Amino acid sequence: MSSRAVRFSILGTTVIVMAVVAPFLPSKWMTTLTYAQIFAVYAMGWDILSGMTGQISFGHIFFVAVAGYTTGLLNLYVKWPIWATIPLGVMMAVLAGLLFSVPALRLRGPYFSLITLILPLAAARLVIILADWTGGELGKFGVAALCPFPDFKANQYCNYYSLWGVMTGVGLFLVWLSTSRVGKILEAIRENEEAVEAAGINTAKYKIFAFAVSACVVGLGGAFSVHANEAIFFNSLMSLTTSLEMIVASVIGGMGIIVGALWGGFLVRGGEQVIRELAQLKLPIGTEGLALSFLERWATLIFFTLLIILLFFARQGLLPLLAGLFRRRRGEVRGG
Amino acid sequence: MALLHVENLRKSFGGLMAVKDLSFHVEPGEIVGLIGPNGAGKSTVFNLIMGILKPDRGQIFFKGQEITHWPTYKIVNAGIARVFQIAQYFPRKTVYENVEISAIPNEIFTRAPDPTPKTLQSCERTGLCEHSSHENHCICREELPGMLPQGGLRRLELARAIGTDPELLLLDEPFAGLSPAEVDEISHLIASLRNEGQTIVLVDHNMRGVMRLVDRIVVLCFGEKIAEGTPEEVARNPQVQEAYLAGGGF
Numbered sequence: 097m098s099s100r101a102v103r104f105s106i107l108g109t110t111v112i113v114m115a116v117v118a119p120f121l122p123s124k125w126m127t128t129l130t131y132a133q134i135f136a137v138y139a140m141g142w143d144i145l146s147g148m149t150g151q152i153s154f155g156h157i158f159f160v161a162v163a164g165y166t167t168g169l170l171n172l173y174v175k176w177p178i179w180a181t182i183p184l185g186v187m188m189a190v191l192a193g194l195l196f197s198v199p200a201l202r203l204r205g206p207y208f209s210l211i212t213l214i215l216p217l218a219a220a221r222l223v224i225i226l227a228d229w230t231g232g233e234l235g236k237f238g239v240a241a242l243c244p245f246p247d248f249k250a251n252q253y254c255n256y257y258s259l260w261g262v263m264t265g266v267g268l269f270l271v272w273l274s275t276s277r278v279g280k281i282l283e284a285i286r287e288n289e290e291a292v293e294a295a296g297i298n299t300a301k302y303k304i305f306a307f308a309v310s311a312c313v314v315g316l317g318g319a320f321s322v323h324a325n326e327a328i329f330f331n332s333l334m335s336l337t338t339s340l341e342m343i344v345a346s347v348i349g350g351m352g353i354i355v356g357a358l359w360g361g362f363l364v365r366g367g368e369q370v371i372r373e374l375a376q377l378k379l380p381i382g383t384e385g386l387a388l389s390f391l392e393r394w395a396t397l398i399f400f401t402l403l404i405i406l407l408f409f410a411r412q413g414l415l416p417l418l419a420g421l422f423r424r425r426r427g428e429v430r431g432g
Numbered sequence: 433m434a435l436l437h438v439e440n441l442r443k444s445f446g447g448l449m450a451v452k453d454l455s456f457h458v459e460p461g462e463i464v465g466l467i468g469p470n471g472a473g474k475s476t477v478f479n480l481i482m483g484i485l486k487p488d489r490g491q492i493f494f495k496g497q498e499i500t501h502w503p504t505y506k507i508v509n510a511g512i513a514r515v516f517q518i519a520q521y522f523p524r525k526t527v528y529e530n531v532e533i534s535a536i537p538n539e540i541f542t543r544a545p546d547p548t549p550k551t552l553q554s555c556e557r558t559g560l561c562e563h564s565s566h567e568n569h570c571i572c573r574e575e576l577p578g579m580l581p582q583g584g585l586r587r588l589e590l591a592r593a594i595g596t597d598p599e600l601l602l603l604d605e606p607f608a609g610l611s612p613a614e615v616d617e618i619s620h621l622i623a624s625l626r627n628e629g630q631t632i633v634l635v636d637h638n639m640r641g642v643m644r645l646v647d648r649i650v651v652l653c654f655g656e657k658i659a660e661g662t663p664e665e666v667a668r669n670p671q672v673q674e675a676y677l678a679g680g681g682f
Contacts, residue, residue, distance in 0.1 A: 277536045277547070278540055280529070280532065280533065280536065281533065281536060283522075283524075283525070284522050284525065284533045287522040287523060287524055287525065288520055288521065288522050288523075290520060291520040291521060291522065291533075291592070292533060293503075293504045293505050293508075294482075294504065294508060294513070294514060294516075294520065294592075294593075295508065295533045295534040295536075295592060295595070295596060296505050296508035296509045296534070296538055296596045297505055297533070297536070297538050298503070298505045298506075298538055299505070301538075301540065302540065305540050
């Protein structure tokens with residue numbers, strides 16, 4: 097899984113499949129995958145910092161919120177067009193990441209993780225305090241749309257492919273970065289930070305850089321999500337669940353290899369949709385009410401149990417597991 | 433001018449004085465042995481030089497420049513590298529990838545040359561080439577460090593240190609935990625580095641092992657320098673003999 101070519105081909109195959117299948121998808125699935133693409137961007141952004149350096153952040157949703165609120169509110173109140181407010185939102189996320197990373201990276205392990213968890217909690221408070229302006233927990237509607245077509249279908253396609261473009265661009269950049277010299281250093285920091293210092297590398301500088309890139313990517317996803325929704329949704333920009341799901345996605349797919357987070361992102365969001373559809377299945381009359389309520393209540397729990405079972409058998413994640421099987425198979429053929 | 437100059441270095445841990453007003457210097461091209469019984473403060477001296485520990489007082493000069501309070505990476509880039517007593521490697525990277533980290537410069541945005549030739553050179557100088565590789569052409573081993581024997585790990589440590597282009601190499605107990613055959617291999621390797629002009633400070637508690645390798649010996653006992661001189665002079669010194677007998681012999 098270390099080779100650059102392998103990662104680029106997995107990325108390439110995935111994004112090509114995503115581009116090709118879109119027209120054949122039912123409308124509901126198209127919407128799901130539109131948002132799954134944003135979520136995959138979040139997960140890949142989390143992975144370049146936490147997956148690669150081992151500094152586990154619980155609070156990456158904070159950067160989604162910073163970028164999302166910046167672009168949304170500027171667009172809403174100052175009436176700046178989205179091509180100006182989205183980059184400003186991303187810049188704010190990077191700035192927030194830089195400001196935060198300098199003190200945060202002095203802490204290690206669980207202390208670092210805890211401090212990252214406090215960020216989105218504090219930001220959510222702030223948004224509620226400034227509710228007159230931010231809309232508080234209700235959010236704000238009327239933000240400029242990413243795709244201003246009057247036709248629903250055209251809009252859906254435009255959103256899907258715009259976010260596909262964002263995901264593809266982010267994926268290409270992060271796979272390149274993760275396999276560059278910088279990526280090698282980040283991996284080495286995860287394995288033995290003292291040894292990296294002993295090799296003459298300023299590890300703090302590299303971690304701050306990774307923090308900035310991570311905040312930038314996650315912020316980009318957050319800014320686009322606001323305009324795809326045409327609204328500032330408090331529950332989506334401030335969701336701690338999403339923050340934790342970024343970790344789940346990356347771990348499930350395989351940490352620190354970017355494409356693992358990409359796959360994990362689709363698995364988590366796609367899996368949730370499958371469970372939701374199962375919960376709405378038409379069942380024989382009589383059993384219907386019982387089964388429905390059962391599935392609805394237990395769906396998420398079942399889904400996460402399945403994920404835990406998967407992790408039990410493939411602790412290193414899905415992609416490294418597949419790669420290992422593939423290599424063993426090839427090895428057997430060569431040996432025989 | 434001395435390459436390394438340590439002056440009145442002092443470091444205590446609570447009530448224990450680990451290094452007490454230590455001064456010594458290292459000339460370019462020299463191999464200096466820093467020896468002493470267990471607990472004499474030898475490894476602490478290395479940690480102080482590398483900026484891993486901060487001294488209570490005293491100064492460290494490298495090439496005439498004071499480096500006392502520099503961070504480790506800056507000291508390494510100035511030209512000092514250290515081989516740890518306990519191998520410090522990247523367990524999930526191959527031997528090649530381990531050595532490569534030392535060849536990567538400390539700049540994120542850089543057009544620095546490809547680190548590959550330097551990595552291969554470090555492997556070649558420490559004997560970490562693949563056995564099946566072509567003549568005159570080294571390919572670093574592709575196995576994980578966990579697969580290497582103790583002697584191989586020591587070579588890997590040396591390769592990672594050499595990869596930073598050090599003017600001064602600090603070796604912390606390079607023979608600890610090695611079989612007699614591996615001790616021979618590693619001392620040959622150190623001798624060959626010396627012949628290439630590498631300046632080395634070598635820490636060991638075993639004087640006999642380093643006698644034939646070093647030009648000069650500094651003897652530490654309870655954090656203090658009790659003797660300094662050629663191996664022959666030091667071996668004849670009654671204070672040294674006493675310290676070693678009291679500390680369990682050598």
